Amino acid sequence: MITIDNLSFSYGSVPVLEHISMTLQDGRIYGLLGENGVGKTTLLTLLSGLKKPRTGRIETDGFLPYDRRPSFLQDQYYLPDEVAPVNYTAERFARVWGTFWPRFSQEKFLEILKEFEVEPGQKMNKMSAGQLKKTYISFALALGVKHLFLDEPTNGLDIPSKAQFRKAVTRYTREDSILVISTHQVRDLENIIDPIVILDRRDVLVNATLEEISSKLYFDYGTQLHPEALYSEQLPGGFIQVLVNTTDEESKVNIEALFNAVHKNKELVKNLLKK
Amino acid sequence: MKEIFDFKRFGKYFVYDLNNVYARYGLSLLIMGLFPLVVFLVTLILSPVTGGKPWYNPDIYQGLTFIAMLMVSLFFGARVYGIVTEKKAGTAWIILPASALEKTLSLLLITCVLLPACLLALLIFSNWIVSLFVPNVDPLETFRFLGLGGWGLAVGGFEHVNVPLMAWLAWCEGILVFTLGALCFKRTKVGKTFLCIFGLSILASFLMMAIFNTTSFNGEMFERFFEDFDEARAQRWINVGLNLFHGGVMAALIAGIWARIKTIKA
Numbered sequence: 001m002i003t004i005d006n007l008s009f010s011y012g013s014v015p016v017l018e019h020i021s022m023t024l025q026d027g028r029i030y031g032l033l034g035e036n037g038v039g040k041t042t043l044l045t046l047l048s049g050l051k052k053p054r055t056g057r058i059e060t061d062g063f064l065p066y067d068r069r070p071s072f073l074q075d076q077y078y079l080p081d082e083v084a085p086v087n088y089t090a091e092r093f094a095r096v097w098g099t100f101w102p103r104f105s106q107e108k109f110l111e112i113l114k115e116f117e118v119e120p121g122q123k124m125n126k127m128s129a130g131q132l133k134k135t136y137i138s139f140a141l142a143l144g145v146k147h148l149f150l151d152e153p154t155n156g157l158d159i160p161s162k163a164q165f166r167k168a169v170t171r172y173t174r175e176d177s178i179l180v181i182s183t184h185q186v187r188d189l190e191n192i193i194d195p196i197v198i199l200d201r202r203d204v205l206v207n208a209t210l211e212e213i214s215s216k217l218y219f220d221y222g223t224q225l226h227p228e229a230l231y232s233e234q235l236p237g238g239f240i241q242v243l244v245n246t247t248d249e250e251s252k253v254n255i256e257a258l259f260n261a262v263h264k265n266k267e268l269v270k271n272l273l274k275k
Numbered sequence: 276m277k278e279i280f281d282f283k284r285f286g287k288y289f290v291y292d293l294n295n296v297y298a299r300y301g302l303s304l305l306i307m308g309l310f311p312l313v314v315f316l317v318t319l320i321l322s323p324v325t326g327g328k329p330w331y332n333p334d335i336y337q338g339l340t341f342i343a344m345l346m347v348s349l350f351f352g353a354r355v356y357g358i359v360t361e362k363k364a365g366t367a368w369i370i371l372p373a374s375a376l377e378k379t380l381s382l383l384l385i386t387c388v389l390l391p392a393c394l395l396a397l398l399i400f401s402n403w404i405v406s407l408f409v410p411n412v413d414p415l416e417t418f419r420f421l422g423l424g425g426w427g428l429a430v431g432g433f434e435h436v437n438v439p440l441m442a443w444l445a446w447c448e449g450i451l452v453f454t455l456g457a458l459c460f461k462r463t464k465v466g467k468t469f470l471c472i473f474g475l476s477i478l479a480s481f482l483m484m485a486i487f488n489t490t491s492f493n494g495e496m497f498e499r500f501f502e503d504f505d506e507a508r509a510q511r512w513i514n515v516g517l518n519l520f521h522g523g524v525m526a527a528l529i530a531g532i533w534a535r536i537k538t539i540k541a
């Protein structure tokens with residue numbers, strides 16, 4: 001379990017995160033959403049021990065990430081948005097680096113790489129951006145770590161690779177692992193992320209499972225416009241509208257509409273989804 | 276304790292670090308180690324054109340050896356360990372599961388033991404090849420230049436001062452200070468390190484002036500010292516002074532590198 005308590009961080013005098021608190025439970029794939037500049041990447045780097053909180057505290061299974069104790073690092077991995085094109089073949093890179101993570105499996109790495117259709121004998125500094133990203137994703141998933149933080153993992157992937165990514169994430173992650181995936185491409189990950197975390201600079205607006213969201217909000221895909229809707233958007237052949245669920249009727253959560261509804265009605269949705 | 280140091284994990288990290296050094300600096304080291312030989316061979320090839328003998332001058336040869344060593348100690352840290360301040364490569368290095376102590380020890384072993392040993396081997400090899408072409412060249416020229424072939428080269432008559440140890444410590448201090456600079460500065464690593472050394476030197480000279488201006492250090496004290504001067508005593512003073520100075524500088528550099536590795540952020 002990861003506990004974030006009253007966390008604040010700033011770059012010089014520019015505050016990025018202020019008094020953020022939340023809990024991330026084992027065995028979940030969190031979708032971390034937020035507008036540009038709210039601090040999604042900063043939060044991921046704080047969770048992985050790459051930065052030190054200005055105030056507040058992060059605790060990951062009893063470890064403080066910034067202490068960077070080897071036994072903590074051995075059970076986590078952070079995949080940044082931009083990755084380094086090292087002068088190794090994919091196969092050698094995984095063999096040399098993977099040795100530091102006790103649960104790393106070279107066979108699993110090659111298996112995932114094959115699914116992504118990347119040649120293991122290819123030098124990484126000769127790969128395209130998409131191939132390089134797929135190599136790192138394969139490596140991250142083959143590590144067998146409990147805490148995996150992925151920053152915009154589908155950026156630069158082609159359409160078949162996005163589907164392969166979803167398949168690989170559900171197939172190769174541990175039962176008890178915590179995945180936090182920061183993304184703007186919510187449609188790419190709609191079927192795998194649950195719960196949803198929507199971050200604002202000064203607050204966590206939403207940290208709820210899809211079930212909890214659909215019990216409080218109703219997603220209407222009909223043709224009739226509801227003036228009381230928290231958010232509505234015209235689509236070809238109808239509307240997508242987000243309403244307060246007053247009838248306990250179930251509906252399929254549309255993450256993009258949810259995100260827009262939250263941003264138009266921050267306090268209301270926050271209070272509605274408060275646990 | 277295992278969180279601070281573990282032999283198995285250190286072994287893995289050291290192998291990884293060696294791979295990294297080989298990939299990033301292997302060729303440069305080879306070029307630097309063979310630099311005096313290359314210069315000699317160029318003059319050998321050009322000698323029929325210039326109508327002279329292949330050039331050789333012990334002073335210039337030693338100068339070339341010095342340049343090779345200087346270039347390695349200036350740029351090795353920036354080329355191999357400078358990546359830790361880069362956004363992409365630095366992030367991957369920081370989250371590599373090894374402790375700050377293990378990463379520091381590996382860096383020290385490579386920069387202070389393996390690197391000088393490899394460079395020395397290459398320089399000796401260069402020297403030996405040159406001695407095959409020019410009969411009056413001493414095959415141990417490099418050894419002599421580094422103070423390894425005989426005692427007292429650098430300190431005149433004080434034969435018991437440990438010159439090879441001092442030469443090695445001076446190398447370690449030189450390369451470690453530029454490695455620390457490479458870990459601290461994001462850009463123009465070597466230039467900024469030079470500026471820092473310059474600034475610190477000025478500060479140290481002001482400090483020394485302030486100390487000598489105090490009443491406890493006056494002319495009488497020096498006169499008394501030279502009145503009962505003897506060689507053995509002077510030798511002891513020099514040894515103690517040098518040991519204290521180099522010990523202090525090395526300890527400060529190692530502590531600085533460890534602290535930087537421990538607290539570096541991405």
